[in-house]
Amino acid sequence: xxxxxxRAQLSPNVTRLVVEAPHLAEIRQPGQFVIVxxxxxxxxxxxxxxxADPAAGTISLVIQSIGKSTADLVELxxxxxxxDVAGPLGQPTELITAGHAVCVGGGVGTAVILPxxxxxxxxxxxxxxxxxxRSREWVILEDELRANGEVVTCxxxxxxxxxxFVTQALADLIEADGIDAVYAVGPVxxxxxxxxxxxxxGIPTTVSLNAIMVDGTGMCGGCxxxxxxxxxxxxxxxxxxxxHQVDFDLLADRLGTYRTFEQAANEFRERxxxxxxxxxxxESEVAR
Amino acid sequence: MTDRPELTPKERxxxxxxxxxxxxxxxxxxxxxxxxxxxxxxxxxxxxxxxxQCPKPYCIDGCPVRVNIPRFIKHLRxxxxxxxxxxxxxxxxxxxxxxxVCPQETQCEGLCLRGKKGNPVAIGHLERFVADWAQAHPxxxxxxxxxxxxxxxxxxxxxxxxxxxxGELAKRGHDVTIFEAFHAAGGVLVYGIPExxxxxxxxxxxxxxxxxxxxxxxxxxxxxxxYTLPELRERFDAVFVAVGAGLxxxxxxxxxxxxxxxxxxxxxxxxxxxxxxxxxxxxxxxxGQRVVVVGGGNVAMDSVRTARRLGAAEAVIVYRxxxxxxxxxxxxxxxxxxxxxxxxxxxxxxxxxGDEGGWVTGLRCQRMELGEPDEGGRRRPEPxxxxxxxxDCDMVVVAIGTRSNPLLTSTAPxxxxxxxxxxxxxxxxxxxxxxxxxxxxxxxxxxxxxLAMGDGKRSxxxxxxxxxxxxxxxxxxxxxxAAAEAAAS
Numbered sequence: 001x002x003x004x005x006x007r008a009q010l011s012p013n014v015t016r017l018v019v020e021a022p023h024l025a026e027i028r029q030p031g032q033f034v035i036v037x038x039x040x041x042x043x044x045x046x047x048x049x050x051x052a053d054p055a056a057g058t059i060s061l062v063i064q065s066i067g068k069s070t071a072d073l074v075e076l077x078x079x080x081x082x083x084d085v086a087g088p089l090g091q092p093t094e095l096i097t098a099g100h101a102v103c104v105g106g107g108v109g110t111a112v113i114l115p116x117x118x119x120x121x122x123x124x125x126x127x128x129x130x131x132x133x134r135s136r137e138w139v140i141l142e143d144e145l146r147a148n149g150e151v152v153t154c155x156x157x158x159x160x161x162x163x164x165f166v167t168q169a170l171a172d173l174i175e176a177d178g179i180d181a182v183y184a185v186g187p188v189x190x191x192x193x194x195x196x197x198x199x200x201x202g203i204p205t206t207v208s209l210n211a212i213m214v215d216g217t218g219m220c221g222g223c224x225x226x227x228x229x230x231x232x233x234x235x236x237x238x239x240x241x242x243x244h245q246v247d248f249d250l251l252a253d254r255l256g257t258y259r260t261f262e263q264a265a266n267e268f269r270e271r272x273x274x275x276x277x278x279x280x281x282x283e284s285e286v287a288r
Numbered sequence: 289m290t291d292r293p294e295l296t297p298k299e300r301x302x303x304x305x306x307x308x309x310x311x312x313x314x315x316x317x318x319x320x321x322x323x324x325x326x327x328x329x330x331x332x333x334x335x336x337x338x339x340x341q342c343p344k345p346y347c348i349d350g351c352p353v354r355v356n357i358p359r360f361i362k363h364l365r366x367x368x369x370x371x372x373x374x375x376x377x378x379x380x381x382x383x384x385x386x387x388x389v390c391p392q393e394t395q396c397e398g399l400c401l402r403g404k405k406g407n408p409v410a411i412g413h414l415e416r417f418v419a420d421w422a423q424a425h426p427x428x429x430x431x432x433x434x435x436x437x438x439x440x441x442x443x444x445x446x447x448x449x450x451x452x453x454x455g456e457l458a459k460r461g462h463d464v465t466i467f468e469a470f471h472a473a474g475g476v477l478v479y480g481i482p483e484x485x486x487x488x489x490x491x492x493x494x495x496x497x498x499x500x501x502x503x504x505x506x507x508x509x510x511x512x513x514x515y516t517l518p519e520l521r522e523r524f525d526a527v528f529v530a531v532g533a534g535l536x537x538x539x540x541x542x543x544x545x546x547x548x549x550x551x552x553x554x555x556x557x558x559x560x561x562x563x564x565x566x567x568x569x570x571x572x573x574x575x576g577q578r579v580v581v582v583g584g585g586n587v588a589m590d591s592v593r594t595a596r597r598l599g600a601a602e603a604v605i606v607y608r609x610x611x612x613x614x615x616x617x618x619x620x621x622x623x624x625x626x627x628x629x630x631x632x633x634x635x636x637x638x639x640x641x642g643d644e645g646g647w648v649t650g651l652r653c654q655r656m657e658l659g660e661p662d663e664g665g666r667r668r669p670e671p672x673x674x675x676x677x678x679x680d681c682d683m684v685v686v687a688i689g690t691r692s693n694p695l696l697t698s699t700a701p702x703x704x705x706x707x708x709x710x711x712x713x714x715x716x717x718x719x720x721x722x723x724x725x726x727x728x729x730x731x732x733x734x735x736x737x738x739l740a741m742g743d744g745k746r747s748x749x750x751x752x753x754x755x756x757x758x759x760x761x762x763x764x765x766x767x768x769x770a771a772a773e774a775a776a777s
Binding site for chain 1: 469470471507508509510513514534535536538544545547550551553554557558562563566568569570571572574646693694695
């Protein structure tokens with residue numbers, strides 16, 4: 001059992017849970033994830049370890065509510081428990097040790113970028129984070145990233161920071177300055193666009209693939225992705241790969257395998273919730 | 289004890305093998321309840337009378353864990369069920385499981401003298417009967433309490449090899465901790481073998497019995513990630529690695545990444561471990577209407593029968609050899625046929641065909657014919673020219689085997705592996721790391737539950753000798769010294 005220590009609403013559909021997991025807090029590395037199962041009957045869900053506090057024995061999980069399983073998780077309150085947390089899974093990020101790195105985060109992918117930016121900052125690398133969202137309320141983890149370097153924020157509607165996509169901000173950075181590495185995590189179209197942007201400049205670009213997984217140990221093969229024409233397992237060989245070699249079309253296609261199930265489950269959930277909604281989540285962190 | 293009169297040899301020989309009561313095929317093809325219903329007490333007593341109590345029982349030689357079969361059957365036919373149960377449990381840590389999933393026809397029953405002329409004794413059915421009785425009557429069994437040895441053993445993996453070793457080692461008073469990567473114990477018994485063949489509450493009851501015997505289970509512990517093997521070796525007096533094979537093998541044909549193509553591992557894990565066959569499970573699984581399963585082993589049979597139960601109007605096995613070469617248990621093939629599964633023999637997939645939406649629409653195959661026997665003695669399938677055909681389907685399950693998973697072994701540089709990545713052990717099951725033993729599929733490659741259990745039992749004996757300082761083990765010396773030590777402590 002893993003107790004929820006704190007909960008914060010980062011954007012309208014993104015929640016941070018600080019979860020008791022002392023051993024994981026001790027050994028996890030940037031880029032690694034856990035598989036979480038809320039309780040009996042619940043799905044196993046891969047979630048990146050966004051942050052860890054070894055002294056407090058906690059890890060942070062940042063969760064976007066997209067289906068029933070993630071919706072169940074983000075409803076957890078401090079004091080509630082998650083039954084299973086397994087990890088740390090996946091290969092740690094290959095962090096450069098000198099120069100200038102740009103970390104590009106889109107939506108909940110910004111949470112995956114945070115430990116990478118922290119690791120790069122620890123290595124003495126100059127870090128520029130480029131993060132974005134639809135509008136101001138969708139931009140997350142800005143302060144946390146600012147503690148590790150410069151931050152450029154972008155919003156589609158221009159309500160905060162630069163108007164436009166993160167790729168436009170990245171293009172300007174590439175124009176202005178020698179960039180030694182790019183780390184990009186976000187929706188598939190965003191990772192594809194970033195990879196295409198850096199490809200002609202030969203800038204090494206790492207992306208993190210959110211493939212569908214069950215076990216996270218290589219056993220099921222459900223997370224297979226095509227990298228440089230070869231099938232690779234995102235769970236054990238990834239989740240991070242060279243963005244210039246990833247088949248993003250295949251990834252996007254396979255991510256749609258259970259879309260009809262997800263829609264049905266969401267609809268069912270909404271219907272069941274009529275008249276049973278919880279009070280709105282607090283805006284600020286709730287600690288106990 | 290019964291007061292039934294002793295049968296004459298002639299009367300004994302006149303008894304024909306009893307049939308296992310089972311759910312009607314048309315009924316069970318639409319539910320996940322167990323197919324075999326188990327013998328009644330009456331049927332079990334009759335079947336037990338058929339055993340000839342051979343002075344030199346061949347059946348025992350056919351058993352990878354060497355169950356003293358005539359001994360438990362003798363207790364059974366005397367009506368001494370507690371005696372039968374104690375006898376069976378003394379030899380076999382998981383009899384409820386082996387009584388259901390062992391390929392008895394190639395093991396104990398294959399060597400039964402009565403099989404020479406007529407049908408062998410239904411040893412598997414009798415084992416299941418006694419084991420189920422034992423599970424229902426724990427209070428009537430001998431108390432297995434034993435003095436602690438003060439020694440600790442880590443077991444990696446809670447499948448059949450790990451559970452068996454845990455049971456044997458706990459019996460010797462060792463402090464055993466099992467590390468399991470999944471959230472639930474049982475390994476292939478819970479993620480692989482379906483509910484209709486091995487109910488999960490039976491597995492849970494066997495696991496519970498071990499826990500009551502003092503075995504600790506740490507779930508969600510992935511060795512190679514959460515802890516490394518060298519770390520475990522430091523924390524424990526001995527380690528037994530039984531992680532299974534664990535990586536799926538795909539066909540390596542075009543279209544294999546289409547939506548609707550599953551490895552058998554993924555399909556069965558979603559349905560069994562994650563319970564996707566039950567409405568209360570949150571884990572989705574595709575419900576194919578026309579499902580092709582590629583392969584001819586027990587995993588292929590489990591997959592195709594699962595697909596049938598999840599509503600497939602057409603459920604087809606595609607196997608590149610012939611019926612006689614099917615590696616699956618005879619009973620599974622028979623049951624699959626009864627449930628309406630279609631078998632396409634001598635057919636080998638060359639491409640998965642899909643639509644513009646990325647979904648499977650068919651499996652393009654090539655006819656095969658059997659040529660010369662290969663090194664394993666099975667006739668090698670060879671393609672027939674210009675024989676391509678496409679089977680229309682909306683789901684393909686690939687059940688053509690597994691390979692070794694490097695997750696654990698890659699973090700143990702001192703562990704010797706063979707060219708396929710399986711762990712190399714000596715004749716006692718010890719690896720190149722002193723005090724680290726290994727068994728089951730991660731040593732022998734994909735095999736059966738009972739062979740893994742045999743490895744677990746043998747390794748437990750070797751570990752016991754190792755912990756007692758008797759190395760190499762000299763037969764019973766290790767046991768004797770360990771017993772003496774346990775008594776002294």
